[in-house]
Amino acid sequence: MTGILAVDYTTRIPNNVGLAEDRTVLRALEGWHPGYLDWWQDMGPEGFQDSLVYLRTAVSVDPKGWAKFDYVKMPEYRWGILLAPQEEGRLVNFGEHKGEPAWQEVPGEYRAMLRRLIVIQGDTEPASVEQQRHLGKTAPSLYDMRNLFQVNVEEGRHLWAMVYLLQKYFGRDGREEANELLRRRSGSEDAPRMLGAFNEATPDWLSFFMFTCFTDRDGKMQLESLAQSGFDPLSRTCRFMLTEEAHHMFVGETGVGRTVQRTCEAMVAAGIDDPTDIHRVRALGVVDLPTIQKKINLHYALSLDLFGSEVSTNAANFYNAGLKGRFHETRIDDDHRLTADTYPVAKFVDGAIRLVDEPALTALNMRLRDAYTTDCAKSVERWNKVIEKAGVTFRLALPHVAFHRQIGEFRNVRATPTGEVVSQAAWEAMRDDLLPSAADGDFIAALMQPVTEPGRYASWIAPPKLGIDNKPGDYEYVKIEV
Ligand SMILES: [Fe+2]
Numbered sequence: 001m002t003g004i005l006a007v008d009y010t011t012r013i014p015n016n017v018g019l020a021e022d023r024t025v026l027r028a029l030e031g032w033h034p035g036y037l038d039w040w041q042d043m044g045p046e047g048f049q050d051s052l053v054y055l056r057t058a059v060s061v062d063p064k065g066w067a068k069f070d071y072v073k074m075p076e077y078r079w080g081i082l083l084a085p086q087e088e089g090r091l092v093n094f095g096e097h098k099g100e101p102a103w104q105e106v107p108g109e110y111r112a113m114l115r116r117l118i119v120i121q122g123d124t125e126p127a128s129v130e131q132q133r134h135l136g137k138t139a140p141s142l143y144d145m146r147n148l149f150q151v152n153v154e155e156g157r158h159l160w161a162m163v164y165l166l167q168k169y170f171g172r173d174g175r176e177e178a179n180e181l182l183r184r185r186s187g188s189e190d191a192p193r194m195l196g197a198f199n200e201a202t203p204d205w206l207s208f209f210m211f212t213c214f215t216d217r218d219g220k221m222q223l224e225s226l227a228q229s230g231f232d233p234l235s236r237t238c239r240f241m242l243t244e245e246a247h248h249m250f251v252g253e254t255g256v257g258r259t260v261q262r263t264c265e266a267m268v269a270a271g272i273d274d275p276t277d278i279h280r281v282r283a284l285g286v287v288d289l290p291t292i293q294k295k296i297n298l299h300y301a302l303s304l305d306l307f308g309s310e311v312s313t314n315a316a317n318f319y320n321a322g323l324k325g326r327f328h329e330t331r332i333d334d335d336h337r338l339t340a341d342t343y344p345v346a347k348f349v350d351g352a353i354r355l356v357d358e359p360a361l362t363a364l365n366m367r368l369r370d371a372y373t374t375d376c377a378k379s380v381e382r383w384n385k386v387i388e389k390a391g392v393t394f395r396l397a398l399p400h401v402a403f404h405r406q407i408g409e410f411r412n413v414r415a416t417p418t419g420e421v422v423s424q425a426a427w428e429a430m431r432d433d434l435l436p437s438a439a440d441g442d443f444i445a446a447l448m449q450p451v452t453e454p455g456r457y458a459s460w461i462a463p464p465k466l467g468i469d470n471k472p473g474d475y476e477y478v479k480i481e482v
Pocket residue numbers: 125154155158219245
């Protein structure tokens with residue numbers, strides 16, 4: 001039966017949740033829609049709202065064929081409500097309610113907790129669109145510009161996904177939260193977004209690639225945990241969002257990889273053996289590898305903060321309640337209650353960084369962060385392969401988890417990227433070697449010259465291996481002037 005998977009495009013809001021028969025929720029969403037479009041016009045990609053963009057739109061949630069590609073003006077993108085199909089007989093798979101049937105309605109005792117989880121996730125989605133809204137003007141190619149806009153419209157859809165849950169399951173306060181999601185603004189003084197990394201600037205394309213590689217990957221880990229939820233509509237929503245999220249990380253990882261590749265090619269062609277000779281490297285119109293490392297240091301550290309405190313009773317409560325599980329919860333071989341287990345947590349004890357066993361329940365943030373680090377390390381390894389293949393001697397690395405943290409065990413510790421604890425003064429003296437400096441930012445900003453001719457790429461980035469939707473190299477992914 002394909003009816004379950006197919007998306008109904010006859011309503012103003014495409015969906016596979018039977019909105020046409022759910023008048024109350026349909027009305028609430030239709031009431032929210034104009035405010036969303038205003039937000040998109042104000043805070044979405046600046047200068048390209050009338051351009052035709054070669055975007056994919058979900059036409060089915062079937063993993064084999066959900067995407068349809070076509071030219072769309074972004075404000076006319078069919079944002080919709082798409083949930084993965086309901087699994088017959090699904091259970092709560094962890095916590096105090098393990099083994100009970102999964103909830104199709106919000107359990108009263110967990111209402112506030114669940115709403116908070118949904119609002120925090122929802123708040124990150126529009127935030128990243130706001131952070132990235134100026135980047136279209138400096139895109140290194142039409143291919144990259146299109147990928148930026150694809151990520152942006154999908155983050156918009158993720159906002160819709162969370163707003164649907166709020167409006168369908170949380171009545172009046174859900175509607176209020178939905179409106180607040182359109183009111184807060186990334187970086188705003190009086191109404192900032194809820195999480196730190198989502199109030200930072202994304203000033204250039206290298207930041208964008210780092211953000212989609214590292215910060216969207218935090219999103220992936222959070223969605224993976226929420227996809228385990230005993231609240232079935234949340235689980236189904238997140239499972240479909242994950243299919244979109246994979247593309248965001250592809251954009252980030254390959255974006256950095258192509259930057260690294262171009263740098264190495266230019267160095268080899270110019271006969272530069274020393275990657276740290278940044279003046280000579282920069283004169284080639286590419287980003288030197290030490291600066292790429294500094295960008296990694298910054299974005300990885302900011303993203304680690306998104307996991308919250310390593311030891312957290314909130315995380316334990318979410319788990320006990322059956323609302324937020326572990327990464328790949330159902331594949332883990334244990335009792336899925338964790339009442340007697342421990343987990344090693346990195347802490348600052350007696351002036352040194354050590355692993356200390358903590359109750360597994362309160363260490364869930366640390367555990368998810370560890371899974372995240374493992375995932376990030378794979379991207380870094382692939383970048384190192386590119387460097388190696390080019391014959392350049394240099395290695396990129398993730399900094400130590402204690403480096404440059406604002407939240408958790410290491411917030412008051414000054415550590416180097418290799419995990420050596422140093423004094424504040426020593427750290428300050430090294431700062432510009434560890435994190436992007438103002439001069440690095442100026443250099444990168446000067447490199448960000450837009451390239452809008454089909455098939456051409458800016459000096460600092462290599463073309464992709466493959467086109468989108470198997471299109472040829474000179475495909476016009478964005479028709480800027482229509
Ligand atoms: Fe998202």
